[in-house]
Amino acid sequence: MHIQEGFAILLVLVGLACPVIVLGVVYYMKKRMEHKQIMAAVEKGMALSELVHPRQKSPLWIKSICLGVATLVIAFGLVMSPRPDTILSFILAGVGAAWIVRGLLLRTELLQPRVAV
Secondary structure (H helix, E strand, O other): OOHHHHHHHHHHHHHHHHHHHHHHHHHHHHHHHHHHHHHHHHHHOOOHHHHOOOOOOOOHHHHHHHHHHHHHHHHHHHHHOOOOOHHHHHHHHHHHHHHHHHHHHHHHHHHOOOOOO
16 A cells, blocks of 8 residues: 555545534534523523423434435445445345335324324
8 A cells, every 4th residue: 555545545534524523513512502501591590491492303204214215325335336245235225125114104104194992
């Protein structure tokens, strides 16, 4: 391995790590500011229910379908790579298909009206 290849690999790794580091710092600062706001409200005697609002979670079926599509894309990328790893790509494709089916089943269950017995 030449020194240029080593620097190229290092450059790619740093490029992939920078967005993760930035997102981590932004998340940390956001949580820190929320904590300061809550502590200031507690010192003033405000009720926490006025400050902390319940978070709306996205439906689970959307997360399942997104995870399934991402896994299928990774499996497709492994098949198209110069040295394809077919066993791993078939496993990932099966897992991705399972996530998509799970998401579709959760969606149909959510859309069906509930019947009281």
